[in-house]
Amino acid sequence: MKKVYSANNLMEAQIVLDLLEHAYIPAQLFNQHAQSGMGEIPFxxxxxxxxVMRDEDYERGKRVIETYENTPVAIGNVQCPSCGEENPANFQLCWKCGSGLEIVLHRTNMPE
Structure with a gap:
């Protein structure tokens, strides 16, 4: 097991965890309750x-995270093809069902 990411907040860590799991990389979140102890332990x-649970997934996991960090911020909304829920255009996964939104984003950004 190897640490692949240290997040600024719990929401960011959960996004990364979901992206890894969507890429079939088993991962686990640690320190989800540790921020309540700030001041007593080093921040x-x-x-x-x-x-990541398997050491052999480390490099692939780093690439998934690098793609996430380098994705430009998009403005607007996109509809999830799986559940129909509206999501911000910069989301890669549907906030409601967790399905990938990459296909929808590519279709909406294609020139006509």
């Missing part, structure tokens, strides 16, 4: 962390 020890 860097309280950051939420995402760890």
């Amino acid at each position: 860097t020890h309280a950051y939420p962390e995402v760890w």
Whole structure:
């Protein structure tokens, strides 16, 4: 098991965890409750962390995270093809059902 990501907040850590699981990379979230102990422990020890379960998934997991971090911010909304829920255009996964939105984004950004 290897630490693949240290997040600024729990929401960001959950997004990364969902992206990894969507890429079939088993991962686990640690320190999800540690921020309540800030002040008693060093703040860097309280950051939420995402760890991949299998060491052989580490490099692929880093690439998934790098893609997430380098994705430009998109403005607007996109409809999930699986459940129909409206999501911000910069989401890669539907907030409601977790389905991928990449296909929808490519279709909406195609020139006519």
